[in-house]
Amino acid sequence: MAFLPEVVRGYGESAYAVVSDPAGSPQVTHVMPTFAGVTLTFGLSRTSCALLEANPHFSVLWPAGLAETMSLIVDADVLGVAADGTVTVRAVAAVRHRPVPQPESHDSMGCASGD
Numbered sequence: 001m002a003f004l005p006e007v008v009r010g011y012g013e014s015a016y017a018v019v020s021d022p023a024g025s026p027q028v029t030h031v032m033p034t035f036a037g038v039t040l041t042f043g044l045s046r047t048s049c050a051l052l053e054a055n056p057h058f059s060v061l062w063p064a065g066l067a068e069t070m071s072l073i074v075d076a077d078v079l080g081v082a083a084d085g086t087v088t089v090r091a092v093a094a095v096r097h098r099p100v101p102q103p104e105s106h107d108s109m110g111c112a113s114g115d
Contacts, residue, residue, distance in 0.1 A: 005035040005093055006076070009063035011072055017087075019048045020061045027051060033060065038091045040076065049081050058089075068098040 008015075012107035019027040031042040040060065044052070052058065066073045073096075076089040 004038055004094055007072060007094070007096075008033075008035065008062060008067055010064065014062075016041070016061045016063070018049065019044075019051045020058065021051055021054050022054070031060070036056060039079065039088060040074075040091065041086060041088050043085045044081075044087050045085065049085055049087065052078050052081060052087065054066060060089075061075065068096075070098045072096055 013032050015031050015033055017027075017029045017031045019029070021027055027045075027048045029044055031044065031046055033040040033042040038112040058076060058078075060074045060076060062072040062074075063070075072094065074091050076091050079088045079090055090114050
């Protein structure tokens, strides 16, 4: 995972943290991670921090952009949550994910016709 900071540079400074909520939809939050080796640090809301206390495993997503054709998804474990909402995590797995080819015909929600 030592290569991860180099890969992330191609995606820019902004990402999305995806935190599980057992009572509903996942919490998705825009974050600006900083690296120290495979350790990432960023701020999260009180709600997301509380969810991480219950389940310290989550993902960070860097979407594909102009410079990259694949999104980067990093699974991480929480190392600590500070009182101010600063979260420190350790990357445990990473994958670059290519978008699924889209059918020629799709509706306004991006779903294939007939789905």
